Amino acid sequence: MDGDQGPFGPVVNGTMVVVFYQYRPSEIAGYAFLGLFAIATLAHIVYLFILRAWWFIPFILGGIAEVFGYYGRALSHDQPDVVGPWILQNLLLLTAPPLISATIYMTLGRLATAVDSRRCLPVTPRLLTPLYVLLDVGVVGTQLAGSVLPASGEPSAIELSKKLVLSGLLAQAVALTIFILIAWFVEHRIKQISSPTIVLNDNTLAHWGNHFRAIQGVTLLIIVRSIVRTVEYVQGPDGFVISHEAFIYIFDAVLMWLVMAIYTVLHPGRLVRDTRRQKNIKGAKH
Template sequence: MNTGDGPFGPVVNGTQIVFFEYRPNEAAGYAFLALFGIAALVHLFFILQLRAWFCIALFLGGISETFGYYGRARASKDPSQVGPFIQQNLLILVAAPFLAASIYMSLGRLTVGLGAQRHSVISVRWMTKIYVLVDIGCIGSQFVGSIIPASGDPDAIKNSRIILIAGLIVQLSALSLFIFTCWHVHTRVKRNPPDMLLENPALQWEKYFWAVEGMTGLMLIRSMVRSIEYLQGEGGFVISHEVFIYLFDAVPMLLIMVILAVVHPGRLIRQVRGFKALQ
C-alpha cells in the first residue's frame, strides 16, 4: 500500500505517471456508491411500473456512477493501482452521456405526448436520434480517453486528455443547443397550446419542461467544470482538489436522477394516454 500524501501513480521508465494528486476519500466514495445505487434501483422500479423504456439509459448511467464511485473508494487504499483508477475514471465519465440521453429522450416523449411536434425547431423524429448519436460519440471518446492512460505512456496520457476534451466540448455544444430547443418548445406550447392541453387544461405539463431544462443546466455545469479540469491538465487547480468531482460531478448527476424520479415524464405520458382513451 502507498501511504504517502501524493501525487500517486506508477513509475514508468523513471517517470511517475500521475493518477491522483491526492488520496481519494474512501468514505465519500462509499457514500455516493450507496446514493447512486439506491437511485438506480428506484429508476428500475419506475421503468417497469411506467413502462418507461426510454429511461433504461438513465438506469445504466446510475449503475455506471455506482461502480465508478466504488472504484474511487477502492483507489483510496492504493491510489497507484491501475485497475481502480481506470474503473472510476471510465465509469464516472461514461455515466454522464447515458444520463444526457435520457434527458434528450424525455423531451421527445413529452413533445409527442402533448402533440406539440409543430413547435419543435428540429423534427422530433430526428431530434432524439441526432442527440443520442452525439451522445454515443461522446461515450466512445470518453471510453477511449479513459482507457488509454492504462498504458502508462506519457504521450498516450496526453492524447487521452485531448480525446476527452474533444468529447466534453462536443457534449457541451449539444447540451447548449438542446436547452435552446427545449426552451423553444416550452414557450411555444405556453403561447399556443396544442389540442391536448386545450381539452385538458388541468394537465400539469409545465413542470416537466422545467425539470428537463433544470437537468440540462446541471449537465452543462458538470461538462464545463470537467472541460476546465482537463484543459488545466496535470497539477491544475480543479484536478488537484477532490471536492470538485463531488460538488460539480457527483452532486449534479445525483440531482438529475432525483429530479427524474420526482418529476418523471412517464407519469405525464401515462396521463395523456388515459385522456386519449376516454375520448
C-alpha cells in the first residue's frame, strides 16, 4: 500500500475486507478546506454572540464537523488503509449538511416573523420547523449508522450501511426540494401583499428580499450536493463518482463552504436585529 494507486483498505488474511478509498486522498486539499471551514465557522461563532442568533448553533456544529471531517481526509493521505481517519471523515462529512440544514429550516420562519409576514407561510413555523428538524435528526441518524457499520467488514453490515446512507440522502434531497418551493412561495406572497407592513415599507430594510433569496440559494446548493452523493452511493464502491476525489471537493466541500460563506456575507440575524430595532424605534415614537 505504499503507492499512490488504490484501492486502499484493511487487509485480513490476504484479502481486502472493505475498500476505504480508490485513490490516495490529497493531504493538501484536506488541509486547505480544513482552513476554509475553520475561518467560516469562526466567523459564525462571532456572529452568534454579536447578533444573538442562537438558532445558528446547529449551523456552527455543522461547520465544526466539516473542519474535522477534512482533517480526517488529510490524515488519510498517509494512512489510507487505517479505519480511524476514514471513519472520522466519512462520519462527519455526511452528518454536517443535516446540521447546517436544520438552521436553514429555522431561518425561514424567523425571517417571515421579522418582516411581519407570518401569514404568508403555508404552514405555521410551530409545525414547519419541528417537522423539518425532526426529519434532519432522522437523516443524521442514518448517516451516523451508515458511516460506522462498514468498519466491521461484514458484507451484511456494508450492504445495510449503503441502504441507510442512501435513504437518508434521498429523504434529505426530497425535503430540501419541498422546502425551497416553500421559501419561494413565501417570498412571492410577501411581494404581493396589497397593504405592506410598516417593516416592509421601511426603506432602510429594502434588502429583506435578499435574505429569502439566500435561503433558496443555499438550499439549492445542498440539494445538488445531496444528489451527487446519492449518485455516488447508487453507483457503488467501483463507481465513477466515488473513484475520483475531485467529486467530493467540487460537489461537497465547495458547495458546503459556499453555504457558510453566503450566510457570512448575508447573515439572516442582521435582518432580525434590524427589524427589531425599527419596531422598537417606531413603538417609542407612538
